[in-house]
Amino acid sequence: MPELPEVEVTRRSFAGQIAGARILSANLGKPLRWPLSAPPATLIGHVVAAVRRRGKYLLLDIDDGRLLLIHLGMSGSLRFFQTCPPAGKHDHFDLVTSRGTLRLHDPRRFGAVVLTPGEQSDAAQRLLGRLGVEPLGDGFDLVSFQAGLRQRNAPVKQVLLAGELVVGVGNIYASEALFQAGIRPTRKACRIGSESSARLHAAIRSVLASAVELGGSTLKDFSSASGEAGHFQLSACVYGREGLPCVRCGRPVRKMLQGQRSTYFCAACQR
DNA sequence: CTATGGACCTGAATGC
DNA sequence: TGCATTCAGGTCCATA
Incomplete structure (x- = not known):
């Protein structure tokens, strides 16, 4: 489900409510992707200072310097409840605080x-250490982006992913x-001209920013932590539109596989 | 080093 | 209706 916009929309929907809240308990259900590196009981009594985001990770700063990392994977979503209903079959983690769950x-x-000793710890850096720059931040400058593309021989979509x-x-x-x-x-990243790569740089920013504005994409089951659905998918030009007319030229949108994942494109508009 | 494919897991949609 | 197959927003890991 979640790409950067969905994670950011989720973050914004509960960060203000949980910041400053005291942790009353932390409960795990079925195992998730990586084990907690410390027993969740060690969180009890501590305060959640802030909620940040890095890539598709949510970073909960604990008042003692530890960092609780949350990743939503393909099908994850977070809700923040004032009064929490009983856990359902697929609810696998609850952080119960003085302001809600x-x-x-x-x-x-x-x-x-993943509960880590801090952002600079090995446990955290193992997950965060190789991440590229934030597309909506100042670090995403055109010149470095173009230089990065020139170094890669792989298809540009794979480089982005x-x-x-x-x-x-x-x-x-x-x-x-x-x-x-x-x-x-499918174009190799290193063979993209500088005008095209400048357009791509701008497109990444504008597509992600507009998706955040629209509240993310609601394909299957995404909603923010307050339960709001997103609307980006209504404005998608190619994704999920195989066979439908390209919004620009009217020819049918095509679908192909790249690295086992679906890619949608217009053969006439994209070269 | 890169490129590729499999692995993880469940549910919904599709096909016969 | 029932059962098998395919596909899904991510990422790590083993293999060539």
Whole structure:
């Protein structure tokens, strides 16, 4: 489900409520992707100082310097409840605080909750250390992005998904950004001209920013921590539109597989 | 080093 | 109706 916009929308929907809240208990259900590196009981009595985001990870700063990392995987979503209903079959983590309960719902359990000693610890850096720059931040400058592309021989879509150049661009938004930039997803990154790569740079920013504005994509079951659905998918130009007319030229949108994942594009508009 | 494919897990949609 | 197959928003890991 969640790419950067969904994670950011989720963060914004509960960060203000949980910041300053005292942890009353932390309960795990079925195992998630990585084990907790410390017993969750060690969180009790501590305060959640802030909620940040890095790529597709949510970072909960604990008042003693520890960092609780949450990743939503493919099917995860978070809700923040004032009064928390009983846990359902796919609710696998509850952080009960003085201001409400943060609950992770994740049917496929590709998500993760990892308690680390701090952002610079090995445990945290193992997950965060190789992430590329934030696409909506100042670090995403055109010149370094173009230089990064020139170094990669892989198809540009795979380079975006790898997240080593720039984070947060997942399967939906990679297709959308490449469509907006007029670049064929199979084109080798190092063979993209500087005008095209400048368009891609701008497209990544604008696609992600507009998805955040629209509250993310609601394909299957995404909603924010307050339960709001997103609306980006209504404005998707190519993703999930195989066979439907390209919004620009009217020819049918095509679907192909790249690295076992669906890619949507317009063969006429993208070269 | 890179590129590829499998692994993790469940549920919904599709096909026969 | 029932059962098997395919697909889904992510990422790590083993293998060539």
